[in-house]
Amino acid sequence: MAPYQNDTLPIRVRVQDLLARMTTQEKISQVNQHLYGWQSYTRHGSEFTLTDQFKAHVAWGGGLGALYGLFRADPWSGRTLENGIPAAQSATVSNMVQQYVITHSRLGIPALIVEEAPHGHQALGAVSYPTNLGKSNSFDPALIAQCAQLQAAELAAKGVHLALVSTLDLLKDPRWGRSEETFGESPTLTAAYTQAVIRGFQGDLISDDCFLDHPADANRHIGVVIKHLIGQGDALGGHNAGTVPLGEREVREVYGPLVASIRHAVGVMAAYNDIDGVPCHANRQLLTRWLRTANHFQGLVMADGTALDRLTDLTGSVAAAAQQALTAGVDLSLWDDVYTHIDQALAADPTLMTALDTAVARVLAVKFLLGLFDQPLVSPSEAAKLPKIITASHQANAKLAVESMTLVKNNGVLPLARNQKVAVIGPHTASIYDWLGDYTAPQAPDQFTSLTDAVRPYASQVCTALGSQLRVGVPDQDYRWLDEAEDCASESDAVILTLGGSSARAFDMHFLTNGALAAPQGNTDTGENVDLADLSLSADQLSLLRVIKNTGKPLIVVMVQGRPYDIRPVLAIADAVLLAWYPGQAGPQAVADILFGQTTPTGRLAISYPRSSGQLPVYYYQRHAAKNADYLDESGAPLLPFGAGLDYTTWIVHSLSLTHDLIEQRTAITVTAANTGQYDSSLPLLLFGRFRGTTVLPREKQLLATRRVTIPAGQKQTVTFTVPDTALTYYDAHMRSVLPDQVTFSVGDQTQTIITRYFHVKEN
Template structure:
């Protein structure tokens, strides 16, 4: 290792250190820095004495005389086959990370540290990692401040273990609920998703570049760029059948918000747009991302995605050159980038573009402080992983992610008159069914199921009886009979049903970790990556269970634990009250119990519309205005429950809407002036609770057709009974401009209707006038 080289000098700028190091590198060493070829769980093996690095790892280091990045050193799940018997626990993780860094420092010429990248779509996917609600629930909290704290805890856990980059799903917008990865989306609205993306970046990285070096921060790598949530037919990795206007209005705002928040990386999507695969799309990865927005981070490939370009190029070297030219900087598992040395020597790849990618990778390593200290304190993980502070914030996130859809006759909260409560359903007592996909192996006793939460919170003397009744997609007559017998003697039934993204060792996986399912084959897993469905209804055994339970004539409270918006049309009428719990994470059972018994007032609002039928899609709220929502001869076009809906155990009212100013010019908006939207929100009920004040706009005069309404602001406030508070939201160019007929982002003169309230319907409206000249 060249210890006296200038790139080790802390007094120099990052740029100076990068250029010095780049100038010393051979072609082989440069290729090594843009490769992330091996699965991290193959880099070690457990021994009686701890962790030992494998020959496979050493060979990867030798391949490039260094290693750009190592993915998933701590990953633990059925795909990696890592468990507590053979994996790395929190207590031993820093030792393993340090062993990786020490080997590379001592056995390569330049001693360049390794980026350790880890999955954290809803908490760190590692043994002992804390798992939070999946994104579809996070979006339903509408609480950006809380989520920034939660993501801060996630970062602290990962960095304490010795890793540096968190791969987190923030960019997919849920327009197609048949897609198996629906749970990874913050919702169907670009504004809400962008706000949550900002929270994720700030929580993981901090608010300033300097914070990235701190021992509790990691680099945020956002995925997937872009429009993967618009897959044709809901089929994973399918083409996105969208035009540029929809791309810019719906799918790009999340990444743009991430860039503004300082995100250090993004992952290209598997899909294609207008015939161009994302990994080959120079307009996206360089034109928009870098030249238009000024992004300076790294672009990582998705797993073996560059190799998929062989259908266009015919050989690995040309596929690597195509991705490199488009703007991909770092590979993931593919063969193509391992051929870059040969591609450059054969004239297929531009060496200047390789240098560009290497600079970006090295810059991130310097900004993380890895050249100054690549090692991690081996005692800190025991303090950070699974901390009580994280548990409490995670519990609050679970509480706020749960949406009360209906509550006929004030059935909830459950009172003391219900002395015998039957808890029925396949999602009542399975912790994995409330955690979602990309979930690590769980130790016994960690977290709380719905059944456990009910037992903890139920009033003293309440008898809780339980039967599963069915599986997610399977069921037997014996299970059904048992459930009916148990429910028959109860005063009220809590029906815990829904979906599951639970992976197990009996399901085969492809090279990317997606479940390989056979059409028509029974599986309890009905959501998650690679698990796309044509029918959004719950499995027939669950529907039969719900029908038969309802026939008993007992009050029924439905608790739907799910990762996608299921069509609950045949379930909804059977329940007097209905909770949507999404996948609420490890603390979700506790949160459900608290809400059922009134210890917590539900405050979640739907981040995505719930359809009535698969045949009705799409049902997202911000559809284009054609006079009325288009329907069908045999079915309304309206969803069962729409975006922004969510009930409370109290009531709220918004009043006194004032715009200051009531008129503003397009020129003033372009100069940074903003409109203040003031409203008073009041708790008109008898229970303390949180209300989400939502602001929607409708452009009444535009050069292109506009959605019927668009979310452009929100604020979540806690109010005691009878308490009122003034809420101030702001509208500026970002909220009021549109992509015009000539694809310019401008505020156009005309009238804009402003609606504010606790739902789309709103409580009050006002008219904002945008003028041509100065007002």
């Protein structure tokens, strides 16, 4: 037995032994993830066979580093319920692939099976969770960790090793089509969710201790590749993959908590964008110094899809692009034709072998860590767990869907009385896909409870109508729909109307080589590469809104959306407005449960909700300049502030007090939350800090911590936040991390200020 095959040896030893045995071509193969995984197989009935394309690629490299998207099913891949891999056969197919790779690798090196799982595995029969922009409204990292843990179990039972999960992008400009993939605008909250996702998927697989120094444990593990590093939501104009001209202080203050949050992840994906001109994929300062040296990241850095090809626009040659990316710290490619040609770069500069060895070692280390060498195949017993995992996931998903929705208006109409005649109207009533967001697999009909069906048990009678398409100018808009909707509303006691957008992809659409939409059509107005200049709802939707309003019936609008549209016309005339975002397959049921008071609405906004494109940006942590805050024609303030949201019960937050511990160097902030209403419910408490007395412009405020408390009606709870002094620093003019002279802490409308010189509370 060679040392690398000895599972009692530290991973570092096994990696070094294996690396020393490899040819250059075998090494190049390990850092490549070139294939579209769904092209690896053909299906005939329930029979699967490997394609020649797949076999040729394995032969090219003498093995296979990683395989992306074996299970991916969606319009881009062309994989459907009919020709894709059913959940129940996933382990069989992944085992077949793995067996082939191992037996066609001279040294028996297995391949990483890599899958998209931004809000559920993008594969047939998988659970579709709310998109991040909805999840973020929960302020419930614990539940998000639980859902991640269930996703990890689901992926493990299928033979997947790495889950690609978006968490790092911030919503700075909602014109961006990928807004739905963000946890909102807050670095603090996003960092908390990112850590929850990593903890959920990986457990304590990687800790501060260096994993290379230990043998792999006996278990198979799932690793998560967090994306994207970094700053993608700051693209100029909200253009997807646009340029990011941010300064170092801004990047370090805003994105520092996010870089820190991925310390224990198995992997991270570099972002398409540049930062102040330097592409992230060629940014050694970012990928090596900040990520590894300063932040002690131990995992691998994956390229984004075809991002290395884009580097050739700069470098003028494939060899130079390979050289730049390898040197910067990109360890594993994605679909590009650059890392497939590392041999050219090596020919030009043989010293590049050191950088290649480093990258290969990181890929191999992850394979050892996740158990690929020691347990390369999914056992039948593990595969058999899948149905139970899916069942448990649906339960967790139902809870998360409820928590992901935020009520922003209620004039008393909610919760709705039961056993009324209810109209369920709107462009989202027809298709599940308009509820799911981007990166979504085809759904079997029985996976979906429509909003109409979800409302039915609560109502004496339900009618339903489409009313409108989502976007103006859709060719098959039919104005008879408006009449049908009006009739339906008129005959009912209350109307539930969905408005918003859709990230649905259709099988007749065209896609770029990285899977982004090339030419969006029909109703699709969100998702990757579908950026919008104007946040207004379409004229057709606004017509529908007015027509329904004119029936005089109580009107509840449910916004199904992947970005904040301009909801001012909706707030002006609806009796209640629920922001449901893209809530996943459990979304319609969650909407019904909230509207009929089966549960309370507990979500809170994770963005500063804008009024219009004209007032962007409005995120809460802009620097506190003595600026002209308002426009002549528009307020400069967001329509709704970060943290806004209504509940059926009433809350009072009181008795905020502070104490500072000079030994432990931290502040304890205590506050009492009282549920003074009639409903048991949960309340996200948000602790903000305002810094004053600084040598650079302080920010308006920053989020320091959040806590979701569940309190029965009529009861109260005292909560203590502990904030280390290190969380109260900013970067001064010399980029030193220093304390401001004053910090004002606030929860709700309660505030208290400390003077940091002696950490005493300031008397007002």
